[in-house]
Amino acid sequence: MSIEVQGVRRAFGDVLAVESISLRAEPGEVTALIGPNGSGKTTLLLMLATLLVPDQGQIRVDGLDPVTQPTQVRARIGWMPDGFGTWDALTVREVLLTIAAAYRIAPDRARTRTDELLHTVHLEDLADRRARVLSRGQKQRLGLARALINDPTVLLLDEPASGLDPRSRIELRDVLRGLAAQGKTVLVSSHILTELQEVADRAVIVARGRSLETQSLDGDFVAMGTASWRIDSLDPDRLTGWLVDHHVPARKVGGGQTEVEVAGEENAARLLADLVRDGIRVIGFTPSQGALESAYLAATEDRQ
Numbered sequence: 277m278s279i280e281v282q283g284v285r286r287a288f289g290d291v292l293a294v295e296s297i298s299l300r301a302e303p304g305e306v307t308a309l310i311g312p313n314g315s316g317k318t319t320l321l322l323m324l325a326t327l328l329v330p331d332q333g334q335i336r337v338d339g340l341d342p343v344t345q346p347t348q349v350r351a352r353i354g355w356m357p358d359g360f361g362t363w364d365a366l367t368v369r370e371v372l373l374t375i376a377a378a379y380r381i382a383p384d385r386a387r388t389r390t391d392e393l394l395h396t397v398h399l400e401d402l403a404d405r406r407a408r409v410l411s412r413g414q415k416q417r418l419g420l421a422r423a424l425i426n427d428p429t430v431l432l433l434d435e436p437a438s439g440l441d442p443r444s445r446i447e448l449r450d451v452l453r454g455l456a457a458q459g460k461t462v463l464v465s466s467h468i469l470t471e472l473q474e475v476a477d478r479a480v481i482v483a484r485g486r487s488l489e490t491q492s493l494d495g496d497f498v499a500m501g502t503a504s505w506r507i508d509s510l511d512p513d514r515l516t517g518w519l520v521d522h523h524v525p526a527r528k529v530g531g532g533q534t535e536v537e538v539a540g541e542e543n544a545a546r547l548l549a550d551l552v553r554d555g556i557r558v559i560g561f562t563p564s565q566g567a568l569e570s571a572y573l574a575a576t577e578d579r580q
């Protein structure tokens with residue numbers, strides 16, 4: 277077990293940022309930490325990263341206690357904060373070499389490592405540009421490279437996809453899957469649920485400083501959990517009538533489509549077969565809310 281959090285609490289004066297969070301994250305897996313704004317995700321990650329001390333509860337990172345063994349924990353983690361400063365006057369390569377020096381990585385090794393990481397995050401072409409000229413997305417990628425410089429076993433990433441364009445997000449997904457495949461423990465906080473569903477093995481849902489549930493994101497979960505579907509038909513009026521007659525909850529959405537509430541892929545497949553059997557010409561039938569979104573909305577209802 278590589279991250280273990282048990283009953284952790286942290287207040288800032290009167291503000292109870294984390295009331296009680298418990299979770300586990302395994303090596304070889306991507307674990308997503310999801311929750312509304314202000315639910316305590318960043319505070320928790322800061323405690324894991326040795327940068328805040330919990331008021332109560334227990335944390336183990338790679339078997340070590342961040343409170344009593346911070347130096348050993350820092351050597352094993354890669355930490356990517358949500359928005360970070362870089363030294364604007366340095367080039368991208370120099371930023372990474374400076375971080376490598378802080379980790380006391382030998383200069384030769386630091387140069388090879390920097391080149392490898394620039395390649396991983398697709399910043400080779402910008403290696404000699406000043407960090408100040410980077411776009412937000414490019415800075416995020418530099419932040420990821422920075423977090424990887426010491427070849428950590430545990431990665432703590434706070435909103436790594438924010439500011440990334442679609443291609444960079446897909447690439448980030450591949451990088452995270454690759455890191456998990458190397459046996460690393462990846463804990464990533466994010467709001468982008470549809471993407472997390474594709475990259476994460478497990479999601480921990482938090483709200484108001486409490487961990488509510490841990491959801492395994494395997495095929496069964498996706499098959500069972502997808503709860504709403506969009507139907508595009510050449511016979512929209514007949515479709516509406518049919519859904520009313522068959523008591524299927526539905527509403528009109530943009531693009532002339534109809535959204536229906538049907539729990540699980542089995543039931544959706546049956547609905548589609550019934551529509552086609554009754555002569556309704558369906559030209560599109562797609563999930564409109566992913567299983568993770570449905571689970572998140574159900575778990576955080578009334579807890580915003």
Ligand SMILES: Nc1ncnc2c1ncn2[C@@H]1O[C@H](COP(=O)(O)OP(=O)(O)OP(=O)(O)O)[C@@H](O)[C@H]1O
Binds near residue numbers: 291314318320
């Ligand atoms: N240093 C601090 N002093 C006072 N309050 C704080 C401090 N840090 C966080 N908080 C409060 O604690 C709560 C949890 O904040 P936190 O940043 O952990 O949430 P989050 O889930 O990461 O939010 P987001 O998704 O918006 O990044 C918020 O109400 C926040 O205002």
